Amino acid sequence: MTTTGPGEVSAREAEVLEALGARLSNSEIASRLHISVRTVESHVSSLLRKYGVADRRALAALAGGAAPPEAAPPGRTAAPPGRMAGLPAALTSFVGRERERAAVLAAFGESRLVTLLGPGGVGKTRLAAVVAGDAAPSFPAGGAFVDLVPVSGGFVAQAVAAALGVTERPRQPLEDAVAERLGRGRSLLVLDNCEHLLDAVAGFVERTLSVCPGARVLVTSRERLGVPGERIVPVAPLPVASDAERLFLDRAAAADPGFTADPAVVAELCARLDGMPLAIELAAARSASLGADGLLATLDDVLRLLAGGRGAVERHRSLRAVIGWSHDLLGEEERMLFRRLAVFTGGFDLDAAVAVTRGGGRGPVADVLGRLVDKSLVVRRGGESRWRLLETVRAFAADRLAAAGETDETRRRHLEWAAATAAALEDRTAGATALPDPRAGGWRDDFDAVADDLRAALAGSPPGPGAVPHRLARALGRLCYARRFLTESLDHYREAAERAPDPGEAARDLRSAADGAHAVAPAGHHAFESLLASADRARAAGDGDAVAVALASAVVTANRFSAGFPAEVPHERLSALLEEAAAASDRGDPVVAALLAAAAAWNAGREKMAPDPVLAAAAAEAARAAGDPVLVSAALDAVSTAAATAGRLREAYRVTRERLSLLAAMSRDDPRSAPEITDTYNMAATYAVATGDLRTALETARSALEDDLLGGHSYLSESSLVLPLALTGEFDEALRRAAGMWDGWERAGGPVAGWMSPAVAAVALVHGLRGDDHRYRFWRARATQVSGGPRNHATFAAFADARVAVHSGRFGGAADLVGLVFTDFPQGRYQTYARAAGAELAVAAGLPDAAERLASASAVAGENDWAAACVARAEGRRSGDVAALAASVAGWERVGARFERACTLLLLPDRAAEGRAELAALGCPAPA
Secondary structure, eight states, X not given: OOOOOSSOOOHHHHHHHHHHHTTOOHHHHHHHHTOOHHHHHHHHHHHHHHHTOSSHHHHHHHTTTSOOSSOOOTTOOOOOTTOEETOOOOOSOOOOOHHHHHHHHHHTTTOSEEEEEOOTTSSHHHHHHHHHHHHGGGOTTOEEEEEOTTOOGGGHHHHHHHHHTOOOBTTBOHHHHHHHHHTTSSEEEEEEOOGGGHHHHHHHHHHHHHHOTTEEEEEEESSOOOOTTEEEEEOOOOOXXXXXXXXXXXXXXXXXXXXXXXXXXXXXXXHHTTTOHHHHHHHHTTHHHHHXXXXXXXXXXXXXXXXXXXXXXXXXXXXHHHHHHHHHTSOHHHHHHHHHGGGOSSOBOHHHHHHTSTTOOHHHHHHHHHHHHHTTSSEEOTTSSOEEOOHHHHHHHHHHHHHTTOHHHHHHHHHHHHHHHHHHHHHHHTTOOSOOOTTOOHHHHHHHHHHHHHHHHHHTSOSSOOHHHHHHHHHHHHHHHHTTOHHHHHHHHHHHHHHOSSHHHHHHHHHHHHHHHTTSSSHHHHHHHHHHHHHHHHHHHTOHHHHHHHHHHHHHHHHHTGGGOSSOOOHHHHHHHHHHHHHHOOSOSHHHHHHHHHHHHHTSSSSTTOOOHXXXXXXXXXXXXXXXXXXXXXXXXXXXXXXXXXXXXXXHHHHHHHHHHHGGGSOTTSGGGHHHHHXXXXXXXXHHHHTTOHHHHHHHHHHHHHSTTTOTTOXXXXXXXXXXXXXXXXXXXXXXXXXXXXXXXXXXXXXXXXXXXXXXXXXXXXXXHTTOHHHHHHHHHHHHHHHTSSSTTOHHHHHHHHHHHHHHTOOTTHHHHHHHHTSOOTTOTTXXXXXXXXXXXXXXXXXXXXXXXXXXXXXXXXXXXHXXXXXXXXXXXXXXXXXXXXXXXXXHHHHTOHHHHHHHHTTSGGGHHHHHHHHHHTTOOOOO
């Protein structure tokens, strides 16, 4: 593997980079290379610094041949830097267009949006592909070529995401994921055939260019987008005195290697065809059978019917006449297949073609399809057993289909094919518990190949309930979730409920919508409403167990995920729902019994996020009896939350690690697992930090970033990583991550996100410890902003204030601050940090109650290794006990807190120089 970068990369770093490209975790890399995990972390940090990128996903992209960073769409490879994903393979030579090629490249120097404008059949797509290939070296961040012919208005982002290989993640809409990928540097996006999507494409392009300053967009269209700054490059027919004849002769020779013709006849042919490349290629495909003179005579008869001028509209009419002429020369079998292929909005394979043909077998259909390819009416995609109709040709074929009175029947067959295809793809996702291998496209590539046709078949099906459209909508819900088109998945599940042939099936679809909502922010409210709707449908179906499942799940959701609600659901309403759930079922089903037990635990008191510990334990036992890892994980969350509320952080952490182990048994492609996957990673990292197990917190947070559901630059995952980075002294990476975290939060609309407040306060902590008061105050205010108020999730912010006060030696107001950190905060997972830092502040400031504060902090420090080391240092400060300071140093070494270790060394005279050197390396001044 060749590595390139701004810094010298060692042989070992190259091995680590290759392993990152293969999507291995730090522990897997350590095992492969026979080195420690800590050494791997060091190499990764070095690579991040040398390449100047933000995260390991970007490093994976740089691994080049090792593995692409994202799954590639069908027939394509995900583009390493400087390469264009989805660039169509050239099957024939490219003729002419030197002026237009130069004009486009020059236009990119003046505008970030360039539109190739011209009529259908004039060669815009081929020109765009050639220009993109020419320009690729100028775009080191790569890009994609996206064919929008099969795409409908609401799915532009999906088409671009599929080409780029990016996916939607919690609290990161798909458009943001696309912008993030294109915003990595100077990138090029080609959007081909936009005329039927002008408003959708214009909005997408305008938004992309506004947030991706290095991006350029090349559009092909019959109409301009109308976006400010758009630069138009007209694409005219080929000059008939030169390039048009060259194109005809090249294509005629391909059809008949012995083809010869009088130059004057060829010139007349091209003039009669107005230099239109598609018309010329269609005519040249007939040269072997008719010869040049026969072509001219036949075309002259056809085109004589077109009177008037030779403007753009007339050229378009003449092109359709040439398509019609070529069609009229077909045999009946060829005409029948040709018109029926018009129902496919995108490409199709042989089985799809057979499916829309009455009584046709694979052999006969393949034979006719080959003949249509020979006549240039169907195009075979390079390197694939897939075909397509060019859009101008497809429009003609659709007219022929309507004229034959076969539109409704062929669309019905297309719908049946779509439902069967979606079901087969869905079967291939069943039971997948491992993370997808980005090097193996598998069903995802096959889904991308047909997704637009599946969507079109559903959109074009008769309105209202129906067995076939219901099956298709439900399968699309599952497939889009597994493909990580999360918002689209919810829409399909909701449509499935509307299409359901009976209310019981609708209830099931709405439960799936509720589960999938947990992968889209804000989750709780949408999930709750879907569950109530599911209960309504279950009542109509007379299914008491389904009513109980939906209502009990709604009660759990309102308590467990209350942050996702615009307003808190009153306890009285939830109690009434729980009573109805219990009355609807006889509790004979173990799943129903487990859900009722979980709802009873979460709803035992009026306070949200405060389950009853005894009832939570009973819920866990009931879930284990049901044998469902999803139910067990949800019940264990109640157990861990109850333990944390009571201050038993280590117990909460132990239970959460059990939850983490259950993830391997859950299907990653089933939305039912979504709440547990998203919540477990977050809580595992949270409780690891809360107990001071910072190394594991880092490992868990990095695993979440590698997860295909949570990863990327989702501000949820970034926030889980920023916190342990700050506490371990990895200040530079913490600040790099902080920028992406905040940008992601702002792109999401800046919602109240109390769970993110500790990470934002950790950024303030880093700036404060480095002596940057302005940035400290700036980020400290941001911590309050995201939390929604000064008291919500304020424990860590209070800790940061106390720790910075100790380090800076600014003790004015120390007594008030110490009093604050010893307050019992809501959501007090970081209470031990606050009290340890407060006790040290009381000692350093010489407060009269320092001994009392130290004793109070010591009483809870056993729950947190970081706090224990801090309390030991505070005791050493107070008493001058060298043994206590040495114990503190050892504690910092155990948890990996470099900064705190260095500060403690300063208190040991014989090691003070070592401490000062370490602080300098971390970019921090020595404490006061």
